[in-house]
Amino acid sequence: MIELLLFALGGCLLGCFTGLIPGVHVNTVCALALALGIGYGDITLVVLIVAMSVTHSFVDFVPSIALGAPSEGSLLAVLPGHRLLMRGLGMYAIRLTVAGGIVGTVIAVAMLPLFLLFVWKMGGFLYEVMGFVLIAVLMLMVLGELGFRKKFWALVVVALSGCLGVVVLQSGAGAQATLFPLVTGFFGASTLLYSVKQNHRCAEQDLNCRNYTTKGILWGSVLSAVAGSLVALLPGVGPAQAALVVRKFFGRISTSRYMTLLGGINTSNAVYAFVVLFLIGKARTGAAAAVAELLELSAQHILLIIACVIFAAGFGALATEFLAKRVLRWVQGADYRSLGVLIVVLLAVMVAAFSGARGLIAFAAASATGLVAITSGVRRSGCMAFLMVPTVLFYLNF
């Protein structure tokens, strides 16, 4: 028991590290943990991996929102998060994601019977239609813009992003080498570069803002459980794509509910991914894939994993609150223009280190595409085509 607790705690601390450092993908650490096989027993390693991935999903939002340096799990949060940060509401944005994570976990566990029914009744059907659903979302991204001019530029952004995604992601290199340059380019560097160009000033941060409603948190968390179930069930559908599909399906939702939704997806997915692994033997997350190599899941293991998820969610929430305050105080005290330039340079260095020259070209092209979206006034979520187009091609067997 003590051993399990210690490994859970160790996993949580590792998750804080991977979450804070952009470019350090939790899957890489999962693979390393698996390869090193610490040797204390399979179940202790499982607990470490689960705790790490859940804590990561909380802390991940801190660099995304506070520094504009996103990762795959938090990339859509950069867009509204950055706007809130500029208005002095960075802590509020992060707290919304934390609330989504905590409440999303509880709701995901409570909705497990519904999820089991969903897998049984809808799993096969969803697999067949997912390609078409994503095509519909892509079309809505273009047609949803007002006026011919904006529709045109939205189409350009979607086309460029989709082509970049196909060329880069289908090169076969690992997630860190391929996703990182694109994610940081589309959603990080482009935002920061434009802010620097416009000489945006970051307003003084209100670190005590807690202006959220119970109804908003609950609704966002329920949506996060729905989106998390899609990620857990369908190959190639990540948190960002699921968030977009849910958002389009449920219509316009407020920024605060959207942040809650984004915060809850990864933690609800963490619960459902292991249930899916147990039920149908498919691993949809890196953590689930690592656990699949360690042991044959039983119902008892699932209960232990759920307990670990809840523990790590609590730790992650507290750690995020602690870390976010310190990071935001530092951001507040810095010259935002210089900070923006520094972060872009650091991201470029990390891209070069993890992904080489090819990654740098991808980073530059993705940043440029993001800037096209910003300067045209179209939604940057159109850049999500970089993930959605390859997924569509997979589902349509191209």
Place this chain on the structure above:
Amino acid sequence: MQIDDFLLRRVALALAVAGLLALAAIAELQKPTAVEIGEISEGMLGEEVSAAGIVTWRQYTKNALIFGIEDSAARINAVRFSPGVEELAVVERGAAVRVSGTVKRYKGKLEIVAESVQLLEEAREND
């Protein structure tokens, strides 16, 4: 020099298109030769190839993922050293995958030392 959004958009568009074309050219130049499993022979030792097949077996050790793929005509073993968890998830029995890597000989048999494994189609049933 003040850069307005109009100019920035044009420059960014040119850069994005140039970057995309460069990446596409690099991908095309570095693409391994696509072959049928049955075409892989001793004469291809050291060559970069890409072959598709159904995973028939797999074994994971701490350092390597070893698996076999077959198509309608032939079969071959492949090994991916230090596999990522994404690759562990992709390579399951019954899944259709494309393996890209170098043809090597190990214990008298040809195999592909994989640089990447791409999922083409999931296994429909869990054997």
